[in-house]
Amino acid sequence: MTLGSTGQIAAPDRTSGSGPYPRLILRNAMIIDGTGAAAYGPADILIEDDRITGIWEPNGASSLTERPSTDGAEVMDLDGSYVMPGLIDSHAHIGKPEQAPNADYVYKLWLGHGVTTIRELGAFNGLDWTMDEARRAEANEIAAPRLRIYPALRAGTLDGPTPVTADEATAWVNEVADRGANGVKFFGTSPTVFGAAVEAARARGLRTACHHDQRRAAQVNALTSARWGLNSIEHWYGIPEAMFRDRTLQHVPTDYNHNSEPQRFSQGAHLWLQTAERGSDAWQETLDELLELGTALSPTFNIYIGSRDAARVRTSEWHSEFTSPTLWEFFQPSADKHGSYMGDWTSEDEIAWRHAYVKWMSFVNDYKNLGGLVTAGSDSGFIYKVFGFGLIEELELLLEAGFHPLEVVRTATLNSAVLLGIDDELGSVEPGKIADLLIVKDNPLSNFKVLYGHGHLRAEESGLNRVGGVDFTLRSGIVYDARELRNDVKAMVAEEKSAQN
Numbered sequence: 001m002t003l004g005s006t007g008q009i010a011a012p013d014r015t016s017g018s019g020p021y022p023r024l025i026l027r028n029a030m031i032i033d034g035t036g037a038a039a040y041g042p043a044d045i046l047i048e049d050d051r052i053t054g055i056w057e058p059n060g061a062s063s064l065t066e067r068p069s070t071d072g073a074e075v076m077d078l079d080g081s082y083v084m085p086g087l088i089d090s091h092a093h094i095g096k097p098e099q100a101p102n103a104d105y106v107y108k109l110w111l112g113h114g115v116t117t118i119r120e121l122g123a124f125n126g127l128d129w130t131m132d133e134a135r136r137a138e139a140n141e142i143a144a145p146r147l148r149i150y151p152a153l154r155a156g157t158l159d160g161p162t163p164v165t166a167d168e169a170t171a172w173v174n175e176v177a178d179r180g181a182n183g184v185k186f187f188g189t190s191p192t193v194f195g196a197a198v199e200a201a202r203a204r205g206l207r208t209a210c211h212h213d214q215r216r217a218a219q220v221n222a223l224t225s226a227r228w229g230l231n232s233i234e235h236w237y238g239i240p241e242a243m244f245r246d247r248t249l250q251h252v253p254t255d256y257n258h259n260s261e262p263q264r265f266s267q268g269a270h271l272w273l274q275t276a277e278r279g280s281d282a283w284q285e286t287l288d289e290l291l292e293l294g295t296a297l298s299p300t301f302n303i304y305i306g307s308r309d310a311a312r313v314r315t316s317e318w319h320s321e322f323t324s325p326t327l328w329e330f331f332q333p334s335a336d337k338h339g340s341y342m343g344d345w346t347s348e349d350e351i352a353w354r355h356a357y358v359k360w361m362s363f364v365n366d367y368k369n370l371g372g373l374v375t376a377g378s379d380s381g382f383i384y385k386v387f388g389f390g391l392i393e394e395l396e397l398l399l400e401a402g403f404h405p406l407e408v409v410r411t412a413t414l415n416s417a418v419l420l421g422i423d424d425e426l427g428s429v430e431p432g433k434i435a436d437l438l439i440v441k442d443n444p445l446s447n448f449k450v451l452y453g454h455g456h457l458r459a460e461e462s463g464l465n466r467v468g469g470v471d472f473t474l475r476s477g478i479v480y481d482a483r484e485l486r487n488d489v490k491a492m493v494a495e496e497k498s499a500q501n
Contacts, residue, residue: 002129002132003129005125005126005128005129006096006097006124006125006126007097008094008095008096008097008100008102008103008125008129009097009101009102009103009104010102010103010129010132010133010136010142011102011103011104011107011133011136011142011143011144012104012142013141013142014140014141014142014143015143016143016480016481016484016485016488017140017143017475017478017479017480018478018479019074019477019478019479020047020049020050020435020476020477020478021047021049021073021074021477022048022049022072022073023046023047023048023068023072023073023074024046024047024048024073024074024075024076024435024477024479025044025045025046025047025068025070025073025074025075025076026044026045026047026076026078026083026437026439027044027075027076027077027078028041028042028043028044028077028078028079028080029041029042029043029044029045029078029080029081029082029083029439030042030043030080030081030082030083030443031043031045031055031082031083031084031429032082032083032084032406032409032429032444032445033085033428033429033430034084034085034409034410034413034414034427034428034429035410035414035428035430036406036407036410036414037406038406039082039443039445040057040060041057041080042057042058042080043055043056043057043060043062044056044057044064044067044068045083045429045437046064046068047435047474047477049477050434050435050476050477050478051432051433051434051435051477052429052430052431052432052433052434052435053431053432054068054431055429055430055431056068063431076439076472076479078439081439081440081441081471082439082440082441082442082443082444083429083437083438083439084114084409084413084429084437084438084440084444085409085413085414085426085427085428085429085433085436085437085438086114086115086116086117086145086413086426086436086437086438086473086474086475087113087114087115087116087117087376087391087412087413087438088115088116088117088118088119088375088376088412088413088416088417088420088426088427089110089115089117089118089119089145089376089377089378089391089416090119090232090298090375090376090377090416090419090420091119091121091209091234091235091298091300091377091378091379092110092118092119092120092121092377092378092379092380092387093120093121093122093124093379093380093381094106094120094124094125094130094133094147095327095381095387096124096125097326098326098329098330098337099326099327099330099381099382100324100326100327100381100387101324101326101492101496102492103133103144104142104143104492105324105387105489105492106381106387107137107142107143107144107145108143108485108486108488108489109322109386109387109388109389109453109485109486109489110144110145110387110388111143111144111145111473111475111480111482111485112388112453112470112473112482112483112485112486112489113388113389113391113392113451113452113453113470113482114438114440114451114470114473114482115145115388115391115473116145116146116426116436116437116438116473116474116475117145117146117147117148117416117417117420117422117426117436118145118146118147118148119148119150119182119183119209119377119416119419119420120134120147120148120149120150121150121152121185121209121234122150122151122152122157122185123149123150123151123152123157123181124152124157126157127149127151127157127158127176127179127181128179130147130149130151131149131179131180131181133147134146134147134148134149134180140475140476140478143480143485145475146475146476148182148183148420148422149180149181149182149183150181150182150183150184150185150207150208150209151176151181151184151185152184152185152186152187153169153172153173153184153185153186153187153189153193153197154187154189157176158172158175158176162189163189163193163197164190164193165192165193166192166193166195166196167196168193169192169193169194169196169197169200170196170197170199170200172197173197173200173201173204173206174200174204176206177201177204177205177206181206182206182207182420183201183206183207183208183209183231184197184201184206184207184208184209185208185209185210185211186198186208186209186210186211186225186230187210187211187213188212188213188214188215188216188217188220189213189216190216190219191216191219191220191224194210194216194220194225194228195228198225198228198229198230199228199229202229207231207232207419207420207421208229208230208231208232209230209231209232209233209234209298210225210230210232210233210234210238211234211235211237212225212233212237212238212241213237214237214250214258214264214268214271215258217237217238217241217249217250218241218248218249220238221238221239221241221242222237222238222239222241222242222286222290222295223242223286223289223290224238224242225238226289226290226293226295227293230295231295231296231419232295232296232297232298232375232419233290233295233296233297233298234298234300234377235298235299235300235303235304235379236272236299236360239275239286239363240271240272240274240275241271241275242286243275243276243280243282243283243286244274244275244276244282245276245282247274250267250270250271250274251274252267252270253267261335261338261339261340261341262341262342262343262344262345264341265304265307265341266349266352268304268307268353268356269307269349269352269353269355269356270352270356271356272355272356272359272360273352273355273356273359275359277359278359278362278363278366283363283366287363287366287367287370287372288370290367290372291367291370291371291372294373295372295373296372296373296374296375296415296419297364297367297372297373297374297375298374298375298376298377298419299360299364299374299377300377300378300379300394301357301360301361301394301397301398301400301401302378302379302380302385302390302391302393302394302397303339303378303379303380303382303383303385303390304353304383305357305393305397306342306383306384307345307349307350307353307383308350308353308354308357309350310342310345310350313383313384313385314342314384316384316386316389317454318386318389318452318453318454319384319386321454321490321493322386322389322453322454322486322489322490322493323386323493324492324493324496325493325496325497325500326496327381327386330381331382331383331384338382339382339383340382340383341383342383361397361400361401361402362401362402364401365401365402365403368403368407368411373415373418373419374398374411374415375411375412375415375416375419376391376394376395376398376408376411376412376415376416377391377394377416378390378391378393378394388453389452389453391412392448392449392451392452394412395408395409395412395448395451396448396449398411398412399448405444405445405446405448406445408448409444409445413427413428414427414428415427434476434477435474435476435477436474436475436476437472437473437474438451438470438472438473438474439470439471439472439473439474440468440469440470440471441467441468441471442456442467442468449468450467450468450469451468451469451470452468452469453469453470453486453489454466454469455467455468455469456468469482469483469486470482471483473485
């Protein structure tokens with residue numbers, strides 16, 4: 001049993017999944033290819049080992065001249081089920097021991113929802129442990145999505161203190177690059193350290209992401225870091241500050257304490273309420289410059305929705321079967337746990353956040369319409385958000401923000417692959433790409449709720465039924481029964497509850 005620096009338990013060797021096969025044919029599929037194109041089918045997808053090598057559709061733009069022969073092939077007749085690219089969670093964390101009983105719990109929730117790649121922002125269980133999990137996932141030694149690792153520039157990620165000079169920042173970046181990291185995650189740090197680290201990351205070919213800590217936003221807002229070459233802005237921090245014209249910093253109450261998470265999250269809504277209005281010069285100038293700089297937005301709408309409806313996130317239908325007691329305890333209001341701030345959340349807090357969401361979603365939708373890169377991330381493991389479920393909820397919230405369902409799918413697949421620099425291999429259902437796929441019976445474009453692991457409640461002639469849930473997830477050509485993975489998670493949760501009684 002391998003433990004991370006926090007004590008997190010590594011995933012066991014893989015025992016689930018079949019393949020990859022020399023030849024696998026997905027027959028009679030409806031395809032949502034992730035590029036933004038409309039769904040089409042029925043079609044046959046030919047997969048050889050871990051690659052899509054051809055698509056055949058009658059009377060269509062086939063890459064194969066004839067229907068692939070079933071001789072010597074494994075065949076899955078999908079009978080009109082929908083095939084999509086595997087989902088890519090652009091903002092994810094494996095979770096520390098106080099959030100997840102083990103890594104296997106997290107990975108199976110992700111795969112069970114069709115999530116085949118995650119951008120792990122932080123490596124908070126230790127860089128060596130996290131990199132080893134990524135290596136094992138890439139080698140298909142464990143049942144897990146592929147992991148793209150972005151250690152955080154802060155104490156705990158590596159041995160030694162957090163860098164405080166430009167030279168220390170450069171040395172830190174070079175070390176994580178040498179150890180195989182794919183990028184760097186930033187929070188709040190001095191402009192000197194931040195700027196030097198972004199420059200060093202660019203020099204080493206590492207990508208960068210930032211949660212703009214509000215304690216530094218008066219010095220470094222979203223435009224400041226974007227001008228340095230930052231690749232993606234996480235959540236929404238730093239964007240409202242970039243649009244300030246009648247003030248230089250957020251006006252908070254004089255008794256405000258940033259270390260009080262209830263106060264910090266409450267005032268987060270007021271940051272949006274204090275910034276420029278949609279359509280104003282400041283609003284448009286900010287959008288235009290971010291677009292010119294090529295900066296991506298990873299909004300993670302879902303992680304904050306409890307701020308606008310605390311009762312909804314506390315009582316989500318999936319908690320009883322899929323939320324481990326460990327994670328549930330972490331969610332409970334506490335001054336010691338990040339994101340566990342809803343101990344006395346008020347009607348006024350929720351109303352302010354509802355108004356804030358209108359402006360925030362409008363900004364992201366406007367950016368998408370200008371051609372800006374927007375991705376789908378969940379940040380699950382905090383604020384009553386459960387791994388896997390959180391990303392499906394993000395799809396619904398992108399729809400609420402004004403995205404067409406096809407744009408939503410593209411955001412969670414090809415766009416996220418572009419951000420990670422892996423779009424030549426992943427993110428769409430096209431010949432030549434790695435066979436990372438999601439298969440579901442119902443049309444997700446009509447209702448993203450059919451992707452939730454607990455299913456969707458539908459009134460039918462036979463009565464009320466649970467329908468949906470991903471049926472199969474393909475990761476590098478390996479076929480996982482997503483229902484079996486979710487049953488494994490339910491068994492883990494039940495076992496942990498039993499042990500506590």
